[in-house]
Amino acid sequence: MHTLWKGALSFGLVHLPVKMHAATEDKDISMKQIHRACGSPISSLKFCKQCNNETGTEDLVKGYEHQKGQYILFEKDELEGLLPESIKEIKIMDFVNIDEIDPIYFQKTYYLSPDSSSDRGYTLLMEALKTTSKIGICKISIRAKSSLGAIRVVNNCLVLETLYYSDEIRPIQNVPNVQTDPVVDPRELVMAQSIVQQLSVTFEPTKYQDDYRNQLNDVINKKIQGDEIQYAVIQPKNNVLDLMSALQASLEALEQSDSKKPVKRRGRPKKIQTA
Template sequence: MPRPIWSGAISFGLVNIPVKLFNAVKKKTLHFHQLRRSDACRIRLKRVCALDDKEVPAEEIVKGYELSSNQYVVVTNEELEALSPEASRGIEIEDFVQWEQIDPVYFEHSYYLIPDKGAGKAYTLLLSAMQKTKKVALARFILRSKQYLAAIRPAENLLVLATMFFADEVVAREELNDLPASVEPPERELKMAEQLIESLASDFAPAKYQDEYREKVLAMIERKAEGEQTVTQPAAQEKGKVIDLMAALEASLAAIKDTPAAKPRRKKSRA
């Protein structure tokens, strides 16, 4: 049973709604320890001074902000704590905006907001109002001594909170090199590309997409644990560059049409 990682209240105007915050995702990352090849002895990493190669005890280590090569400003934990945002249990809504106005590049991590005891009515009121107006709330809150910008949106029968990057953390597209020129493609090629997209169109089904590499690694580890000999998969041959765009589009469409399992898709009528 998932446990809340934070509890507090959503506040906007004079309204306060007690809520609990739950993780909406659980990352499944493979972790490996470093071992010595000869005897599988566990490798430990030590904090060593770059000048004399001597290990430095934790109480002698301080934080340094690098100004230039080998020049630092030393900052103590006490100085950082004095500047930390005051502990707060509030999610303070500052604005309501259209969902389409927020570029997904700003989103960082997702959480579920669940009403706390006695807050169901007020929670449902906010949820329904946001669904009716098709608005998303922008708010600030403090989690683990750090202030976050967040977007709160309705998702069926609950509210989802997504922490966001601040504007100065997002790389501006104007800073990128070799951006494609704004040129209208030939009509025939554009129609072929549209047909290819339509032929591959389907409803989003998250379970369809699996981390195949992770599954293969876990299967290999299981076989090794059972004593089975493994083999190395041959490297895939590198594909050449596509030169003729039109030919590539035509070949893609032809391959889809020739597939026995391919069936014409019907577009769902909108209610």
Template sequence: MHTMWKGTISFGLVNIPVKLHAATENKDVQLRQLHKECHSPIKYEKVCPVCDRKIENDEIVKGYEYAKNKFVVLDDDDLEALKKEQEDRSVEIVDFVKLEEIDPIYFEKSYYLSPNEGGGKAYSLLRAALKDTGKIGVAKMTIRSKEQLAVIRIYEDTLVVETIHFPDEVRNVKDVPNVPEETEIAKKELDTAKMLIEQLTTEFEPEKYTDEYRTALLELIEEKKGKDQTATAKDKPKPDNVTDLMEALQASLDRAKKEKPKPKQPKKKTTTTAKKKKAL
């Protein structure tokens, strides 16, 4: 399993060297966007709409939009000064609480913890202490330059870090529109609903739940592959040097014609006879 982070867990005077591994993975079927005509994958480029040209990575800076089209620009030095990840790779447990005290709305992402070299005994100590007390640890840590609030708990004899949202990241439930007030419900309707819940109540077995859409989509893809209903993206045409040279010459010729100054028109000469007539 890939190690994405190395650091230590500390509680009191105990320090546990650990490795962090992603506990979950996204198994959505990724579909590419193709050009309908030639089935080539569509490219997305970073383009400045004002300068009307492609922008390179070294031309990009970060900014915070504090009002419409008004930004505070932050350069790499500004952001580097705030980073903790490189200098602080510790998970500090600050409190111990009961798991049921935390509403699931706070939970974000799960990571497995494994002991790093020399951390096996301390790892086992924390696991046993959490198991015997029925508590979980609330901790602060930094992952990918972002400070995270997290809990440390046991899952099937393995320590798990569960990142959780800070309170100000959870939107106020009072802002949800059209939530009905307490209404009068007929006893018969309520009893029927409770009876249905009892009939459908069972122990949670995650293995019995599957993503039916993903399964059907993969079956459809395999079926189309079996029937040779596939498409091959066309190769990008290689430039023809002769054609390119002719086009360059023609473009140079057209530009030269535009830039060439127009010849001055010579002044009309007046004939001697015309001068004499004018004199008379």
């Protein structure tokens, strides 16, 4: 597994050499923009309007626009120098209960591996987190960006979850049309609760597939083979304006679905022999 970052994980005065690896991967199908007339891909050029010519990566620096058209320039070394302590260290500052963190704060997941197969400190921290049911709140610098993080345990592996800072979460009060004191019809609530209960299952990640990506892969293969593609016509859905009618229709659809499910048959009862 490719190493994205190498440094130390620390809590108290304990330093654990670790490596960081991406825990997830983007499986979106990549496509390029193609010139329809000739079938050639279009390249993305970095072009300076002022100098009227192309620029290379070595000619570029970061700039903050403090006034319209006026920029404060930063070299790469200047930005990295602002976070000297966190560049190669994941420092755990506090330990908290994971249910105290709302999922809105979570960004991206990374696996942390010990720098050696016999790292006692790594195993010790992992067991301490498991037995106390705690996670560690830390700071880390990834790609010259300071991030808040949470260290937790997944299947005997330490995992880093990058988190948004509190000021990066937009206030719910700014969301339009959200009621402060919502009123619910008791009858509608009972029906909605019934729908939730009937659709409640144990979460199985493999149950959910990217249908669009699978269909797109299928179409790509057919186009390569020169097959004719049949596209389904999307039929508009019937809008049910009455909420009660929509709830009732949902319950009826669920009941019909349940009735079509195969019934588990039990073995035939044994015959009782009489004298």
